[in-house]
Amino acid sequence: MSGVTTLTVGEKRGHTFFREAPVIAGYASIAGRKESDGPLGGQFHRIVKDETLGEKSFERAERKLLVEAVRLTLHRAEVDASEVDVMFSGDLLDQIVTANFAGRDLGIPLLGVYAACSTSTESLLLAAMAVSSGFAGYALAGTASHHLSAERQYRYPLELGVQRLPTSQWTATGAVAFLVGTAGEGRVAIRSGTVGRVHDAGIKDVNNMGAAMAPAAADTIARHLAARGQSFEDYDVVLTGDLGRVGHPLLVDLLKERGVDTDGRLADAGIMLYDQRQGVHAGGSGAACSALVAAAAILPGLESGTIRRALLVATGSLHSPRSYQQGESIPSIAHAVELEVVP
């Protein structure tokens, strides 16, 4: 399996530590109907019951979610769009049209990114890098996904009524934006981050992405802890997203094999976003899933002090419908961002 290399302990490749740590200057989440019916339903900043948002296509609805999440973030932070130097954004749709059309509507300089469902942490890490290096005073990181646009692009149009498999995950409908600013602009610091390497466990079942992504999460977490000289004990929570009920126990095992004890502190966004009674099978997924859970369950904890330090490890399956149809396996990646309460 190419790309699966053994961790050299102490290797810091792909890891960055922000001496002058940028901060979360604002954030906002918008969630769909099913997401608002889940356990975190009361924690989102806005709920959208009509999943068309009054638009004529699900693709247009998805980009409206992202535009509204950015506008709500700026409104809550009392920052004008003209004060934002750059926005890092991506999504699941071909040619990241959600981010690109949202960039058009927002008028903010845009750097498009793609890392499937790990787009949330890739964009947050890059926004932190831009602010930390002085390139940006304010930088935005934003992502969105929509169940109905994703299903028809990646799998089947819902109208076909194709039965889902027990290992399937449910693409979340929602959008989240984070505004990153300089020290003093917020109470949650972005302390460090680790860029993922692409892994390929040889899995070819697109209905079992949790298993495909678990090795990438294990590698990024192990590399991050080694580079920082940390263990799970240093974190109140390590939030992966979105391994679901199949991938999560695999990750625990893979970390154990590497001698990493999760100490009961490992949680997964794909498991947290929905109740099992909601019929999502293995859990949630989608670019918005890990971002929604971070915005609803992690950031409020950091702001109130019930969480002191958290590691966000969003995971992404890097296949395309065509690569899958051509018989390729599913490469995956995970990017980590360390958040802590400003001392």
Next chain:
Amino acid sequence: MSGVTTLTVGEKRGHTFFREAPVIAGYASIAGRKESDGPLGGQFHRIVKDETLGEKSFERAERKLLVEAVRLTLHRAEVDASEVDVMFSGDLLDQIVTANFAGRDLGIPLLGVYAACSTSTESLLLAAMAVSSGFAGYALAGTASHHLSAERQYRYPLELGVQRLPTSQWTATGAVAFLVGTAGEGRVAIRSGTVGRVHDAGIKDVNNMGAAMAPAAADTIARHLAARGQSFEDYDVVLTGDLGRVGHPLLVDLLKERGVDTDGRLADAGIMLYDQRQGVHAGGSGAACSALVAAAAILPGLESGTIRRALLVATGSLHSPRSYQQGESIPSIAHAVELEVVP
């Protein structure tokens, strides 16, 4: 037209100036058969006559081009892959599978980007930012495109024999990688850059991308020059890519409207890559096009001193086949990177 805002002179939003300028520590280009038959044919580092590269699909051939371009870059620079902290890469295929599968094969931490045909300058600018901020000692920027994979994804499989329009551009087959390092590692510095804003001129004709992209190029060039206090006279060449024979004169007009005199220093990669006798109609395009011309015609000039300073302004059409089929217009973007000989 949303997103088309007037330039505030002196506005530096999205612009970055590297005080400790990172450098091009190495680069390599691989070009396809048609590209090697063009005017720059003698300037590429490697030519690929068999456009399948011995692979069973054009998509696999495309990713092999990228992997080989990265390996050739590292070989030429005498740098091992294990010394590279991060690679910024993207391409035209859905879910940037070329970059993602190449990342798997190379084992280098990967941050996926997407900006259509402006991916080359987006990735170069981010690599410069990563090195300049100390996050990376070496960072790679790489992109690829393949005529045959792009045609069947964006337009029609070649087997259909659909006639091309006079305004059509020809997606280039090739790949280019740039290795960015710290001062002292090379003779060409990355002095500054400007992140593009998404423009939308309301054009819905995917066979006329030059016209769709010209306004984005005009905006980025004008903003870059204003932020730097420069004019065209400060550059030996400003290379756009890829406006082609339709978009290039439009850009000249748009800059004239803004009071910017191009002083005969504006060139376009889409015009330079092929001879008109090669039947490419309006010129070249594709993520590799501007990168190939930069690698074949600009970098050698900077290294030999015949060019003192150059501005690379790759342009991208940000539509997807689906957004086009849904009747949406074509948003576009351009990102600028300033290269100069180390004083």
